[in-house]
Amino acid sequence: MSITEFASLQHYNTLALEARARALAQVCQSADLAAACAWARREGLPLVPLGQGSNIVLAQDLDALVVLMATRGVDILSDGSDEVLLRVAAGENWHELVQWALVKGLYGLENLALIPGTVGAAPVQNIGAYGVELASMIEAVHAHVIDDDTRLVLSRDDCAFGYRDSVFKHGLRDRVVITAVDLRLSRRPRLQLDYPALAQGLRSARVVSPTPIDVFNAVIRLRRSRLPDPAVQPNAGSFFLNPLVSMEQAEALAARFPALPMYAQTDGGIKLAAGWLIDFCGWKGYRNNNLGIHPQHALVLVNYGNDSGRQLLQLAETVAQSVADTFGVQLVIEPRVYGE
Numbered sequence: 001m002s003i004t005e006f007a008s009l010q011h012y013n014t015l016a017l018e019a020r021a022r023a024l025a026q027v028c029q030s031a032d033l034a035a036a037c038a039w040a041r042r043e044g045l046p047l048v049p050l051g052q053g054s055n056i057v058l059a060q061d062l063d064a065l066v067v068l069m070a071t072r073g074v075d076i077l078s079d080g081s082d083e084v085l086l087r088v089a090a091g092e093n094w095h096e097l098v099q100w101a102l103v104k105g106l107y108g109l110e111n112l113a114l115i116p117g118t119v120g121a122a123p124v125q126n127i128g129a130y131g132v133e134l135a136s137m138i139e140a141v142h143a144h145v146i147d148d149d150t151r152l153v154l155s156r157d158d159c160a161f162g163y164r165d166s167v168f169k170h171g172l173r174d175r176v177v178i179t180a181v182d183l184r185l186s187r188r189p190r191l192q193l194d195y196p197a198l199a200q201g202l203r204s205a206r207v208v209s210p211t212p213i214d215v216f217n218a219v220i221r222l223r224r225s226r227l228p229d230p231a232v233q234p235n236a237g238s239f240f241l242n243p244l245v246s247m248e249q250a251e252a253l254a255a256r257f258p259a260l261p262m263y264a265q266t267d268g269g270i271k272l273a274a275g276w277l278i279d280f281c282g283w284k285g286y287r288n289n290n291l292g293i294h295p296q297h298a299l300v301l302v303n304y305g306n307d308s309g310r311q312l313l314q315l316a317e318t319v320a321q322s323v324a325d326t327f328g329v330q331l332v333i334e335p336r337v338y339g340e
């Protein structure tokens with residue numbers, strides 16, 4: 001494993017923000033990870049694991065050893081007539097895994113097609129899309145403790161998954177590197193078609209009895225039509241979480257804004273669509289020099305050529321403030337911000 005000091009991270013975050021890491025290393029096998037942890041301890045530096053940098057905002061240089069997780073491999077742990085248990089290395093590309101599973105006739109991941117990033121980062125925010133969350137397929141998460149090189153195996157319950165949330169954003173934040181994820185997939189299609197845009201997408205494609213491959217293709221069409229490709233227009237996907245409000249707050253908002261979409265949650269709360277709130281405030285398509293809000297997707301902040309994470313965060317703050325002023329709802333940034 002080689003370590004590069006004072007390395008640019010501009011090519012390692014999908015917002016293409018310029019920031020330098022005090023040191024950068026690529027981890028291709030578990031021995032590299034132990035060596036990287038030892039190096040960081042010797043230098044007195046924190047260690048920051050990165051996948052593809054599709055859910056981070058770099059607001060300043062990182063005085064840390066940044067470790068790019070590039071371990072590969074998919075092992076079949078058990079192969080039953082109904083279900084298959086896989087162990088997938090952290091550095092595997094998420095979308096390639098979804099494709100691989102479909103080709104093997106292993107189902108459950110179709111709705112999560114084309115989400116950028118690595119398998120190791122996926123449990124951190126319990127990736128979700130089109131009515132499915134990763135948590136429903138996770139059997140266990142394997143992690144390496146940065147401070148003492150011990151190994152943890154966390155069950156699904158241990159991971160405390162929630163909406164874009166997990167223990168890796170709380171108790172285990174900055175303490176572990178996820179090394180592998182065990183996923184239980186089905187040999188029988190178990191389609192999840194409740195999400196209205198997905199059902200509509202299948203109808204538009206005149207698919208009457210969808211297969212998992214139809215769902216996979218419909219999700220890809222939808223995502224390509226709505227979300228900018230970070231390689232062309234640097235972005236981090238949805239920049240804000242959908243806010244959760246109480247029933248009382250939702251009723252008060254519904255009286256003032258009858259068209260405001262609301263989604264009832266199992267805990268009695270109500271989820272609002274952050275994109276709708278931002279769009280209502282007139283931000284969709286906003287552009288100021290090298291920063292803007294995507295013209296088709298009000299939740300996506302686009303970097304048209306700006307280097308500075310701080311400027312991007314200033315725009316995010318202005319957007320959030322206008323939503324707070326209009327609706328009394330506080331938006332929370334989804335990507336992890338480094339160097340606020």
Ligand SMILES: Cc1cc2nc3c(=O)[nH]c(=O)nc-3n(C[C@H](O)[C@H](O)[C@H](O)COP(=O)(O)OP(=O)(O)OC[C@H]3O[C@@H](n4cnc5c(N)ncnc54)[C@H](O)[C@@H]3O)c2cc1C
Pocket residue numbers: 014048049050051052053054055056069090115116117118119120121122124125126127128129168176177178179227228229230235236237238336
């Ligand atoms: C265009 C676009 C669309 C998106 N759509 C969706 C979507 O539909 N649904 C969704 O949920 N997300 C979406 N995202 C967000 C993003 O794709 C996911 O959060 C993804 O899981 C991030 O993977 P990554 O490898 O890029 O993580 P990174 O951005 O590299 O890291 C994100 C965080 O996880 C930590 N981390 C990374 N790897 C590890 C590891 N091995 N161990 C411990 N911590 C780790 C990092 O330290 C960092 O804090 C989208 C992003 C983009 C750019």
